[in-house]
Structure formats: structure tokens, C-alpha cells
Amino acid sequence: MTVTLLTGARILGGEPGELAIADGLLVDPATIDRDTAELVDASGLVALPGLVDLHTHLRQPGGEQAETIATGVRAAAAGGYTCVFAMANTTPVADTPAVVEQVHRLGVEAELATVRPIGAVTVGLAGERLADMGMLAGSAARVTVFSDDGHCVADAELMRRALEHAASLDAVIAQHAQDPALTRGSVMHESPLAAELGLTGWPSAAEAAIVARDAMLAEAAGARLHVCHVSTLETVEVVRAAKARGIAITAEVTPHHLLLTEELVRSYDARYKVNPPLRAERDVRALREALADGTIDIVATDHAPHAPEAKQTAFADAAFGMVGLETALGAVQQSMVETGLLDWAGVARVMSTTPAAIGREPGYEAPLAIGSPAHVVLVDPAARGTIEASRLKGRSANSPFLGVELPGRVLHVWHAGRRTVTDAEITEKQVQA
Numbered sequence: 432m433t434v435t436l437l438t439g440a441r442i443l444g445g446e447p448g449e450l451a452i453a454d455g456l457l458v459d460p461a462t463i464d465r466d467t468a469e470l471v472d473a474s475g476l477v478a479l480p481g482l483v484d485l486h487t488h489l490r491q492p493g494g495e496q497a498e499t500i501a502t503g504v505r506a507a508a509a510g511g512y513t514c515v516f517a518m519a520n521t522t523p524v525a526d527t528p529a530v531v532e533q534v535h536r537l538g539v540e541a542e543l544a545t546v547r548p549i550g551a552v553t554v555g556l557a558g559e560r561l562a563d564m565g566m567l568a569g570s571a572a573r574v575t576v577f578s579d580d581g582h583c584v585a586d587a588e589l590m591r592r593a594l595e596h597a598a599s600l601d602a603v604i605a606q607h608a609q610d611p612a613l614t615r616g617s618v619m620h621e622s623p624l625a626a627e628l629g630l631t632g633w634p635s636a637a638e639a640a641i642v643a644r645d646a647m648l649a650e651a652a653g654a655r656l657h658v659c660h661v662s663t664l665e666t667v668e669v670v671r672a673a674k675a676r677g678i679a680i681t682a683e684v685t686p687h688h689l690l691l692t693e694e695l696v697r698s699y700d701a702r703y704k705v706n707p708p709l710r711a712e713r714d715v716r717a718l719r720e721a722l723a724d725g726t727i728d729i730v731a732t733d734h735a736p737h738a739p740e741a742k743q744t745a746f747a748d749a750a751f752g753m754v755g756l757e758t759a760l761g762a763v764q765q766s767m768v769e770t771g772l773l774d775w776a777g778v779a780r781v782m783s784t785t786p787a788a789i790g791r792e793p794g795y796e797a798p799l800a801i802g803s804p805a806h807v808v809l810v811d812p813a814a815r816g817t818i819e820a821s822r823l824k825g826r827s828a829n830s831p832f833l834g835v836e837l838p839g840r841v842l843h844v845w846h847a848g849r850r851t852v853t854d855a856e857i858t859e860k861q862v863q864a
């Protein structure tokens with residue numbers, strides 16, 4: 432059995448200390464044999480718990496030209512993630528035990544990170560009748576998160592029933608809040624810039640109105656509601672009011688919405704086309720503050736790989752979505768840590784502990800504590816690097832950060848004690864003795 436001793440790392444960004452890994456767990460460094468242990472000098476590095484992404488599109492089955500589970504977990508590991516929740520908008524849709532069990536099995540085979548399938552709320556994501564949520568929850572894939580992401584569960588009665596059902600399963604509904612009637616043909620934020628560019632705008636109210644409705648429905652159902660990718664100031668205010676009322680609502684923000692604005696769309700480059708759209712400066716400010724004060728609970732990537740053809744077209748016709756697993760931590764360091772809004776312990780909370788708690792993924796309750804599974808990330812916060820397509824480990828390179836310098840570098844990652852990343856490269860299986 433390999434015993435690994437990490438020395439000198441700033442634990443959760445605090446004082447330098449030691450971490451010891453044995454048999455898949457974090458153990459007391461005082462109890463290991465230092466003469467035989469593998470030593471990792473982590474001086475100057477920050478130790479974080481393995482990151483958990485509640486919102487990843489892995490595209491398999493059906494979208495393998497853009498990503499597979501095997502390539503997606505490479506991107507995840509490279510970004511510091513040890514667990515990703517895979518969205519249900521695959522082909523076929525993850526609305527049957529067969530599909531969620533396939534995703535789960537491929538995740539186990541890919542090994543680099545835990546893959547937790549998300550189940551669809553409605554059959555085929557069509558928004559007409561509920562998927563058999565009980566079957567998905569009871570399957571070998573043990574689904575705990577349900578989402579029609581990519582589509583809003585727009586019918587209030589259906590959403591009500593979904594919430595009631597989820598409550599009985601201790602599951603959560605992750606809603607893609609977008610009123611379809613308000614966003615027909617919308618491709619960017621509704622603003623003077625949209626008018627100037629001749630592109631159809633997407634009003635903030637299309638998001639906030641659904642969140643307000645769903646919060647009321649969740650309260651009545653006694654259910655947990657999770658709001659995907661909050662993108663506007665108005666939605667932040669609705670979530671804040673719902674929390675003040677005691678409603679069991681949680682919310683996520685993406686790294687790109689913490690850092691980028693609609694101004695990028697001036698280029699008509701479809702890499703900047705995403706759902707929900709990049710918003711205005713005032714929204715970015717509100718999202719950062721909301722993440723800092725706990726109104727927004729977590730950062731989730733909405734990693735949405737697309738093949739080049741889907742993006743190399745006119746802005747209005749291109750697919751929505753950006754890859755994000757490999758740039759998330761750097762974007763959060765820049766937008767939240769370097770601005771003084773969050774410390775590293777806060778980063779651990781919003782990118783690991785809390786997303787795991789929402790998704791009912793065990794093992795992340797006590798970050799880096801002795802006895803926990805050894806999900807560990809070592810980051811060099813002083814490093815800076817320019818994001819290059821050729822260095823991304825995922826299959827698609829539709830990143831808004833290509834050519835952009837971001838701070839921080841994920842150097843080493845352990846998933847349940849297995850080293851998945853060494854010196855910023857994937858630790859290949861054959862290299863593992």
C-alpha cells in the first residue's frame with residue numbers, strides 16, 4: 432500500500448501543515464512510517480478538497496463528437512474535480528434506469544473522478560409528463576438530482592408534482608429557469624447592446640420570474656429547489672427573499688458569469704454564446720456579492736462542450752454553451768479570491784462541500800479532515816497561465832478563455848487516494864503500478 436505524505440501545503444489556504452494519504456483515506460500524519468512514505472513537497476501550494484461540479488454536460492450517450500465520459504473526466508480531473516454530476520440532456524435522454532446506469536458504469540470505468548448521473552424531470556425533456564423519478568432514484572445509479580437542464584420545466588403544475596415527488600425521495604430539482612415565452616429566438620442579454628448588434632435579447636425577468644414561481648411551489652411542496660446558473664441581479668434578489676422566508680432554495684453561479692460580460696458578444700464570436708447569456712457589469716457585481724454573502728451557494732461549471740461545427744457559424748445559429756471544467760478554479764480565484772470576496776476556505780465551501788451536500792454525495796462533509804476519503808487538490812495560487820486549446824484535456828475547446836491569462840494552476844489531484852493529476856498532467860493508468 433502506498434502511503435503519501437504532503438508537506439508544507441497551506442491547508443484550505445491557512446497555515447502550512449501536513450496531509451497523509453493511505454488506503455484511500457486521509458490519515459493522521461503522526462501515524463505513518465515516514466521512511467517508506469512517498470513524499471510530496473507542497474510548499475507554497477494551497478490544499479483544497481476535491482472539487483464537486485453539480486452541473487456538467489458529458490454528452491455521452493449520443494454526443495460523443497463533443498465529449499465522452501472518458502474525456503470529460505480528464506477535463507474534470509485536470510480542473511481539480513473529483514466528482515461531477517452529469518446532466519440528463521443526452522441522446523437518448525437520461526430518463527430511464529438504462530441510461531443513468533450506463534452513465535454511471537462508464538464513469539466507474541473512466542476512474543479519474545466520480546460521475547453521478549442526473550435524471551431528467553420529464554420524459555425526453557419534453558416538459559409534458561414526469562419521468563419515473565422513483566425508478567431513477569432506486570436504480571444502481573442512485574439518482575439524487577433531477578433536471579431538464581437545457582429546457583425549463585415551464586408548466587407550473589408539472590413542476591409542482593416534480594417537487595413533491597423529489598421531496599419524497601430526498602432528491603432535489605435543479606431548474607433551468609427560463610420562461611420560454613419570454614425568450615423565443617433570444618441569443619444574448621436584452622440590452623442596448625443587443626439592439627445595436629441586431630441580436631434578439633433575453634430579458635432578466637425570464638429567469639427571475641420562474642425562480643419566484645418555483646420558490647413558492649417548493650415552499651408549498653416542502654421540497655428542495657436548486658436554481659441552475661443564476662445570471663442576473665433580479666434573480667439574486669428573488670433568491671435572497673426566498674431564503675429569508677425559509678424556503679429550501681439553493682443556487683449556483685457559473686465561473687463565466689462571475690467574470691465575463693455581454694461586451695464580448697460585440698465580436699460575434701459564438702464562443703461567447705451561452706445559456707443563460709453573459710449579462711451586464713451590474714449583474715456580474717451582484718453575482719459576486721451574492722456568492723460571497725451566501726445568497727448563491729455554489730459555483731457550478733455548466734461545462735457544455737460542442738464540436739467545432741456547432742460554433743463555427745453565425746452567432747444567431749450557433750449552439751449555446753462553453754466548456755468550463757478546466758478553467759473554473761482560475762476564474763473563481765480571479766473573480767472571488769483576488770478581489771477579497773472569498774478566502775480559500777470559502778472556495779472549498781462553494782466548490783466542494785456545499786455542492787456535495789446538495790447532491791447528497793457523501794465523503795465531502797469535512798474538507799481535508801482525517802478519516803475522510805482522500806479527495807485532495809494542490810493548487811499553485813501564484814502561477815499564471817494563458818489558456819490554450821491544445822492543452823485542454825476535454826474533447827472540445829469552446830472556451831471563452833482561450834488566449835486569456837488566468838491565475839492559479841492545479842498541480843496535483845487525488846481521487847479517493849488515487850493520484851489522478853501529477854504536475855498538471857493526467858496520471859495515466861499504465862503509469863500507476
Ligand SMILES: NC(=O)N[C@@H](CC(=O)O)C(=O)O
Pocket residue numbers: 488520580581582607704705706707733735736751752753
Ligand atoms: N448552457 C448552455 O449554454 N448549453 C447547455 C444547455 C443549455 O442550453 O442550457 C448545453 O447542453 O449545451
